[in-house]
Amino acid sequence: MTNLTRRHFVAAGAATMLAACGNGVNQNGGSTIDARVASTLSFMYDTYPGTRDLGQKAAGVLVMPLVTELGLGLGGSYGRGALQINGSTVDYYSAASGSAGLQIGAQQYSHVLFFMTQNALADFRASMGWAAGADLEYVAADQGDVLRAETITSLSPVIAVVFAQTGLRIGATLEGTKYTRIIP
Template sequence: MNNFSRRGFALALGATSLTAACANGVGSNGGARIDARVDSTLNQMYAQYPGTSTLRAKSTGMLVMPLVTEAGLGLGGAYGRGALRINDVTVDYYSVAKASGGLQIGAQQYAHVLFFMTDEALLNFRRSPGWAAGANVEYAIPSGGETLAAETTTSTAPIIAVIFGQSGLRLGATLDGTKYTRIIP
């Protein structure tokens, strides 16, 4: 019985330490940290891809994920945290998670922004307990120094995803199968 108590104590201590390391406790500055990263990411995106300013002006809201880390070796996954902004004001915080399987190896990091182009798309996203990206997302992935412009196909899409700032050893980035969940930072 004495061993069980020690083991239970060790597990409780480990769980408490892990939870404290998440920096998601009440009174933490998690929201301020996310907002600062979102501001920096948006400034970089607007400077590097001026066409995104037009998307922002036409959108009803934006979900900004400043840093998504993705890694895989056979099985893979990705995680990041960001903010939903409506009229340039943060209204909610979200996490993004992705799991994948198949022939894959490596790791990468990237930023992405979802532009909600209709009120209905934004409302569906906000009402969902866990929203998964799929066929209703149009991708505008700039590469190199090229300009990003909203074309005819993307201008009619309810949600436009811009993925940029990729670094790492994996090729490409996609949001298919990615799940977004509201969090309290």
């Protein structure tokens, strides 16, 4: 017989809450994700006009319309999105991460990864599971309106924009997030 500890209870509760979040995909998987991606890009470009330049200069854009993150000692996040090249969806991806430590709360947010070089895009697409690392360049959402692609493309092959945060957790980081190709 197994002894259930508080840690097991918290982990089971966090997993249940994360599974219950509204970012799952039904039988219309691809079309549902595509509609969410289009809406997310439209919102981002309208709200942060400087990101439009990034989108035009990027070799590819990974759009995660809704990522749900929960934490109570143990935490995790999950979302689904699409990789677009020249404005067309070429693949679907999930983003997942796990964490442990002093944390409590829940939040939802959107994020977009701009692959600024063909090599960065090729590395991402060739990997079995690409993990965002510390070398990922972040653009704060409130700086998006003054962002210029020319100044950043030479510095970082992958640029992340995190926006539309709601919830009771402070901040969102993509470090340690694993992206995996899926079939919706």
